[in-house]
Amino acid sequence: MTGVAVCSGSVSSIKSLWETRIKKTKQDLQKQQEQRAGVGRVRHNWEDRIILAKLKEKVVTEEGRVILRIEKEEWKTLPRALVHFPQLMEWQLHRVGLQTIPRFVSSFENLLVLDLSRNAITEIPKEIGKLTRLRELLVSYNRVQSVPEELGCCENLEKLELAMNRDLDELPSEISNLKKLCHLDLSMNQFTEIPESVVSLPALEWLDMGGNRLQSLPHDIHRMENLHTMWLQRNELEFLPDNICYMRSLDTLVLSNNKLHDIPSMMEDMNNLRFVNFRDNPLTYEVELPAAPKKSEDEEEDDREMFGRDFMRVYCQEARKRSNYTSELNVTLEAVAESAPLLLVCYVELFALLTVCFLLLPV
Template structure:
């Protein structure tokens, strides 16, 4: 009987063990099935989200003046999704006030881009890939947080307009940018430049330059190398004097120098016959010059004379010359009197 009981007990234990193993296998299989279902569910959700984003972006595409433009205004897009690459035929990006943090590296895929306007965002960096956009004509990055411009930007050989205003901490440009031979319009205002970058002076096609609101203390002596420049904004800087060679800028017709620390005006600027508008307002100039009253003008003739403009500049130079002559004559008279006294 003892042997029978022992045998019966062993059979029961074996059956119980096999049951537990089978149950364990079933539970493991169920977990795997659930896991696969969860992954599939997550993938399905992700695909659905990507399709929704793509649909939103597609609504932002529109034809304007024969160009396919991606326009996003005042919506939150801190990061541009990778699915945007499906619209590489876009020729213009107009993305403003979205909180955009960076320009995606896949920007290099948009070889049809003519205009990239990301003004008024929070972009902190210009990627090197930007240099592959050889057809790009306008790059507008004002009112962002850019501190550094890569030398690769010089690869944008078709660039005509570059705006980097109000990036605050931007204070230098790579010398390679002198190779932007087609650049005509450059806005570097409201940054932290203390010197006019050498590459800017060397840009052969530059016509319009805004360096207002920086910390410029002097201008380069070879500023006349900017032969095609017709408009130069230098307001709100720390300039104490102007280089004599500024008078050799033959194409210059607009020069704004208000709110600096200028004490004098170079006499040779009197010969700048092409200079139509100049502004010396709010400078501690050595002499006080008041323009004479104008003759009464016809009622339909507007008196648009700028108090500290071109007429003021010419009168200031003439007055300075008269005073110099007077001082020289006085010196000569005194010298004659001294010589006579010695005899």
């Protein structure tokens, strides 16, 4: 019988050797992972440093204000590294392709001006409401579809521009909480009426809603007591409420390219109006203005624009004259209608008398 000699310690030695190798392999893998993580951290740190350096180049100080200014570069999103500049008071980012306003915008408590015009922003985050010192929010020429109710918490906001956002057609009622808002641009959107929240703004002085789809103006529009400029061109207005005559602060009113058929006669007495424009409306009456004196070449534009106001006054006078004539004609016709039965009786009696006389004639 042939036997095989096996060393009693060989199996345990081999097992120990493999365990040692496995342990060493795990340690090597762990070191490699740590090295990769370290490289990743270093790379991330370097990327942060590069971004911070790039952002630092965009930060300027003008008249005591720290401003982030970026124009005509590609910044679809803003890096969180921006929070390393908490002293920023203005953001001016134009034509950079920005798609979102970062939610960490609420970290910038000193922000006074947020100018993000001409980008691709689709949403204003609700965190905007935490910027209680904000004075100007400029988001015109973007793709904003709605405005968050939290914007009403920006108690110091004075200027709001949302022009040319195409699909924007309403504002939250909380906008009426902006007691200091004096400038509002909602032009070239899809509004069909002036929102009640806008009519309720106590300090509003300048309003542009041109290029919308307004079909009428609110009857209580005279509540806008401090409004001095109102742009309503290129809408679908067919008439004006009589109460517009009581807007005593209004000095500029643009109503060109609408569907107006008439002008309220009381507007003739709006002596506060410095400039008004009714051009390109299907008004009922055609009026001729007195020949204007020859203008000098150096005459100011404001003086030449008085033509619109003169037209309004002449039109109102003509409308009142025709209205009075129509009223007098109606009164005459009513008088004739009322006397018709009496005339009929007289005709009958006269006919009877003539008949009797005819019968009494000798044959």
